[in-house]
Amino acid sequence: MSSAVGLIVRRELVTRLRSKMYVISTVLLLVAVVGFAVVMHVVGDRTGSSADVGLVPSVESTQPLVDAAGRTVGLAVHSVPVTDEAAGEQQLRDGHLDALVVSVGGHQPGTDLSPAGGTVQVVVKSDLGSQLRAALTVLARQVAQDQAVRAGGGDPAAVNTAVASSGVQVRPLETMPEYQSQRVVMGMVAGVLVYLALMIFGQVVAQGVIEEKTSRVVELLLATVRPWQLMLGKVVGIGIAGLLQMLIVVGAGVGAGLAVGSITMPSSVAVSTAVWTLVWFLVGFVMYALLFAAAGALVSRQEDAAGVTSPILALIIVPYVVGISVLPAQPDNGAATILSLVPVFSPTLMPVRIALGVAAGWEIALTLVLSVLLTAGLLVLTGRIYGNSVMRSGARVRLGDALRPL
């Protein structure tokens, strides 16, 4: 029995791997994902190559120092005076400024330069870019050195101590998880990949079932195997082909991101995001593929496929659209969170939420359990529809007839 399923799985897998569509889609996705990782890095560099820095009145005098520090690290810093701290913060929120320098070397309003004041305090919207951080660190050391030289009369030890204790203090206006921008990008990519793979391989399942009906080969096959074996073999075989493509694409994307440096979050976080993406593809694929197989069994011609597969496509598209349009801006959006807990919607929403770092452990566990339960129910239901319909050629089989007990 199981050897029959094994043979069917192998045929499906080999057929898919050899198909032009599979090879082309794998190459295209690979190029897109790796290209994206590289482009993100280049774009990230370019935004980093110039920065707008606001200076509150008390530190306006440091403007030449700030600009010079920028040049030292290869960053074109445009420093502009702001009327006060509140006005500067507003400009940060509006995105006109990348950082607001509020104090340099303890040179706060009403205080004097002190030897231990090699500290630059900046306010940012959410986080400080790495190049700007480097530039401001250079500035802090420069200031610390100047102050120490001036105060200590050239004692090298005092200068060194002062330089060593210098640094940048960052105060973000909005607290967000670390590496938020990277998480958003990864979430979007994970969402797109799971969505595309479910759409593509789900429909491959439906087409495969219809092909067997149209060509009538199904009668020859059903003389040797049971309908559920044929259905299961097809779903598993195409599922492995899909997983393989996802593995290649996701692996290459994360690898390229880490290699070129567009992913700077710890690699363990990136890898676990990638693994969850694959897990959710697999969970979603089995769930939807069963539906696609049953839908395909209802019709006898490829032309009729759209009529039966569109409701399933809607189940994939709707949560995806919600996820991709709402979650990046509002990772903790309530409606999207609730939607992601509904098992038919979890496969496209959970990988995005996991990538954004907003999915709690219990949510992941709950959605996985619910999805497995739903899939078990679908296995019975779709097996019945498939078994009742796959031998009936001609007009579309009515769902009521297809649902009768086998």
Place this chain on the structure above:
Amino acid sequence: MPDALEIDDVSKRYGEVVALDHMTFDVRAGEIFGFVGSNGAGKSTAMRIVLGVLAADSGAVRWKGRPLTLAERRRVGYMPEERGLYPRMKVGQQLEYLARLHGLSADGARRSVVRWTERLGVAARIDDEVQKLSLGNQQRVQLAAALVHDPEVLVLDEPFSGLDPLAVDVMSEVLREACASGAPVLFSSHQLDLVERLCDRVGIVRQGRMVASGSVDELRSGSASRLVVVAPNVREGWAEDVPGVVATTTEATESGGVRTVLELAADADDQAVLHAALATGPVHEFRRRRPSLTELFRHVVSERVDGAGGPGSGVAA
């Protein structure tokens, strides 16, 4: 009946339509059984039920005295009425796949594919996609698909349709070989001359029922016996008063004369007919006519439906 394929009291309805009505027959081991009947009589439905592709409403299918299970169905060579292969799969790969689904090892499947494609004359097309083959060659591949696992039972729905004369010869040979090796062979066909030539026994199906079955000779013996008389001087209606004559028809002979065909009652005395003919003058021809299967078939399927059983129905096992 050991090793026979038995179809026992099988019925099947599609809604209001009765497809099979308590159909019973058997195909003995080492026997070729021809399945004939009009389109829609239920032949394909019966074969599908044998293969388990369709479930019967009632009745049983047995092989070697036991119900035919899925594992045993893998030993059946089946050619469905609706031909079907994967159009985009290569001939060799496809046949190998089907052979393996029927339980052959990878190695055995490969060897068997080579053997059957050579025998059926499609060995050169082994690496071509099925859809690129001509219809005739696709038919040969379909045949190979039914035979590639060296089946112990053959159930073939219209195996001769669409075959060229050479392929018909190969097919006939294959059927004879299978039956010589002790396999029950069941096939349906509308080519009744072929059926008559090949089959040990014939079953005639009408409206889901087996209305006649037996050897062609047995079917003949049950039918009304006929006399052919050619006597130039007879007048119309000359034999109507002869005792035992049920019906007379006339047909033109090749030489322009008239041939009288008389249907006799079972207990009729043909010598009385001869005397009556001689009484009109010379008699050039006087013989019994053996009805062909085609005639028997026409006769049987045009009978009244409610006439339970037909000629030879008593011969059915």
